[in-house]
Amino acid sequence: MSDEHKEIIDELGTDHVSYGTRTVGEIRKIFVDRDACIGAQSCAVIAPLLFQMDDENLAYVTDNDLNELDEEIIKMSAESCPVLAIHLYNKEGKKVFPES
Numbered sequence: 001m002s003d004e005h006k007e008i009i010d011e012l013g014t015d016h017v018s019y020g021t022r023t024v025g026e027i028r029k030i031f032v033d034r035d036a037c038i039g040a041q042s043c044a045v046i047a048p049l050l051f052q053m054d055d056e057n058l059a060y061v062t063d064n065d066l067n068e069l070d071e072e073i074i075k076m077s078a079e080s081c082p083v084l085a086i087h088l089y090n091k092e093g094k095k096v097f098p099e100s
């Protein structure tokens with residue numbers, strides 16, 4: 001895990017996370033705070049190639065090539081989360097969503 005990922009995890013205040021990275025576009029890192037996730041599943045419905053649900057009904061980031069994903073779909077899936085458990089970061093490691 002890179003220092004940048006550790007910083008984000010520190011910022012989120014939990015290491016119970018799942019994350020994926022992209023090398024293209026505005027959104028470069030996608031984190032799910034699995035402590036916050038309540039299993040509402042809207043992220044996995046909107047972006048099934050990005051999020052799936054595990055045995056505990058918690059969302060995780062899939063192993064798919066995330067570069068292939070439409071950024072609007074990524075943003076919509078994050079915005080759909082009722083507890084804002086999905087955090088998006090840009091290339092510089094700044095949070096894109098949710099705005100603090």
Ligand code: SF4
Nearest residue numbers: 037038040041043081
């Ligand atoms: S939308 Fe949020 S609460 Fe629902 S499964 Fe996804 S991360 Fe969890």
